Amino acid sequence: MELFLRKYSSEFSSITHLYSIGRSVQDRELYVMIISDNPNVHEHGEPEFKYVGNMHGNEVVGRELLLNLIEYLCRNYGTDPEVTQLVNSTRIHIMPSMNPDGYEVAMEGDVKGTRGRNNSNDYDLNRNFPDQFVTITEPRQPETIAVMGWLKSTPFVLSANLHGGSLVVNYPFDDDKEGLSHYSRSPDDETFKQVAKAKISAHSGMQDWNYVNTNCFEVTIELGCVKYPLAKELPKYWEQNWRALLQFMHQVHTGIKGTVSDQDKVGIPNATISVGVIDHNITTGHTGDYWRLLVPGTYAVTASLPLPTPKRPGSFLERPHTELPPNYIFTQVSMLLISETTDLQGLGDKLTLLICQILGF
Missing domain, CATH: 2.60.40.1120 (Carboxypeptidase-like, regulatory domain)
Incomplete structure (x- = not known):
């Protein structure tokens, strides 16, 4: 993945900027690729958008889709009107893997397993963020700390966190202060429904932390029932989802x-x-x-x-x-x-x- 990112950052240097927000437990870089017409700075009036993949290391469809998306945006910029308009009007941040340590031990062909799901300290990163209702006692992990700092330092407007193992779009809130298992609306419930259509009860998830602590609206998208498909099956996920990935990015310009x-x-x-x-x-x-x-x-x-x-x-x-x-x-x-x-x-x-x-x- 690092070689891929460096290749595209070098080949398309006028519209890309590769950076790391920190390191994993095992000292792997947490890479993010920016794609924009002026990628190195925040331009006044231009919204910041992000995709995050592979938060659970054994859920690889999101990781592969985001690498494909980087290639698609870079190679179609300047020739495809839609891609050109998106890149010129949006600062797009793409993190293919938030859990590179977990990915390294995950097994191809895994349908419903858990090997590689957690980070190398065996913590679920999507249950490691501060929760608005529940006190989280588990130690904050390096990957979580890095992402929290990233979100606080960048004025993101809209985001999607790509997962696997099911087919669903999940949006805030994951829980409520009573801890009851029912639909827990956020104040922006109608807006979340709208952005979710363009395309899990739990505590301490990243999407809720985004919404409560920053300006960013984030949804969680589960992309398929198989967590780690065989390599030969991955191209079909791109064919099924590339249009939705672009359409979701357009939503950052609504409101x-x-x-x-x-x-x-x-x-x-x-x-x-x-x-x-x-x-x-x-x-x-x-x-x-x-x-x-x-x-x-x-x-x-x-x-x-x-x-x-x-x-x-x-x-x-x-x-x-x-x-x-x-x-x-x-x-x-x-x-x-x-x-x-x-x-x-x-x-x-x-x-x-x-x-x-x-x-x-």
Whole structure:
């Protein structure tokens, strides 16, 4: 895998950047390939997307699909309009294997086994993340720590974690505070349903940690009933799934997006974006940009900062992104301008009030 990644990183250096987020227990690199028209930097207004595969080392379909996807995106960039548009408008991060140690001991032909599922310390990495309801006593593993740091340092908007052994798309929440076995909706249940259609009761999973602790919406996709298919069977999984992999990436461009800035048009980082009655906020990136996935509907959107005593009164306003991908959304924005004569104390910490209407075409 390392030779493959280095080959494509070298051959397509203008649109790729290969990096490692850390090392496994057995000191293997946790590689990620970025594919974008400007891969080395976060471009203001461009969403960050990620795919993660092989979290369970014996579930190899996701690993192979992501390697195929890297090849497909690289070789079709500049000739295929869809691929070119995706790469030009999105910063795509692909981690083929989160558990390279487990993969090394997994057995080809394994249908339902567990050899290689866990990391080399015998911990299930998808049960190793901090949980919002349950105290996790198992020691945090190097792979988990590396991924948590990666997620905190990169403003991901949408993600999929590719697994095997079943055919299902799973989205938050995996559990609830009562520990009951029933459907546990997240505040963004409708949005998760939408992104899941484009294509497990447990605690301490990665997808819930993404949603609760970062701006990223992640789903878990189980790609087949055989965990480690024979090599000769792997091409059919690509034929069955390549279209869905592309379509899922398009979902990162749905919803609302824009910039929160001050009167000098300087972006405001860490502003809180709240959407009406949906009890889940996101924050702006270091340049003030944000992306908020939403299904078609009408929403009251607020940008806020903890500013009880502003050093200087001024106007803070939203500048909506005006370039819309075809067949996705139209955004109407009504702005409340906070001027020098406005009673900031009376407004509390609200900077901007937006009424956004999202219409599907």
